[in-house]
Amino acid sequence: MEFKKEDENYIYSVIGKNIKKYRKLKGWTQEKLAEEINYSLSFISGIESEYHQTFSLGALWRISQILGVDLAKLCEDASKPHNIKYITYRCSSCGLENKMPIEVIKHYEEIYKIAGNKNLPTFNCTNCDGELKPANPMEF
Numbered sequence: 001m002e003f004k005k006e007d008e009n010y011i012y013s014v015i016g017k018n019i020k021k022y023r024k025l026k027g028w029t030q031e032k033l034a035e036e037i038n039y040s041l042s043f044i045s046g047i048e049s050e051y052h053q054t055f056s057l058g059a060l061w062r063i064s065q066i067l068g069v070d071l072a073k074l075c076e077d078a079s080k081p082h083n084i085k086y087i088t089y090r091c092s093s094c095g096l097e098n099k100m101p102i103e104v105i106k107h108y109e110e111i112y113k114i115a116g117n118k119n120l121p122t123f124n125c126t127n128c129d130g131e132l133k134p135a136n137p138m139e140f
C-alpha cells in the first residue's frame, strides 16, 4: 500500500517496513523482537503490517536501540533514498550531533501542538543524560 507524503500513514508505513528489514537482518523473528523489548507480539506485527498501528516516539526509540539502528535509518524511505531532508539536532550538554529526518520531526511537532506544547520536539541524547535540540530552528 502506498501513502502520500502528506498523509501521516506514510511515515508509519516507512518505519514499519524498516523495522521489519532490520529485524530480519538480525535474524530475529517477530516473537524474538517482542520478547527482547517486552512488547506484545500483536503490537510488533501491527507495526510491521501494511495496516500499521500508531506508536509513540518512546516505542520507536526503544526499537531503534534494541535493533542497534539509528532512529534516522528507521525513517529512510528505501524507495526514495535521496528524497529525505534532515534537521541537525545537538545535545545541550555534550554537543553530540544527530540528524533527524524532517518527516519525523514534523509528525511529532503536530502531536506536540495537539498537546498544547509550542516547543519543537526534543530527543534524549544517546551519549549522556542531555537533551537533543534543533541546532538551528530556522531550518524548519
Ligand SMILES: [Zn+2]
Pocket: 091, 092, 093, 094, 095, 096, 125, 126, 127, 128, 129, 130, 131
Ligand atoms: Zn549528550
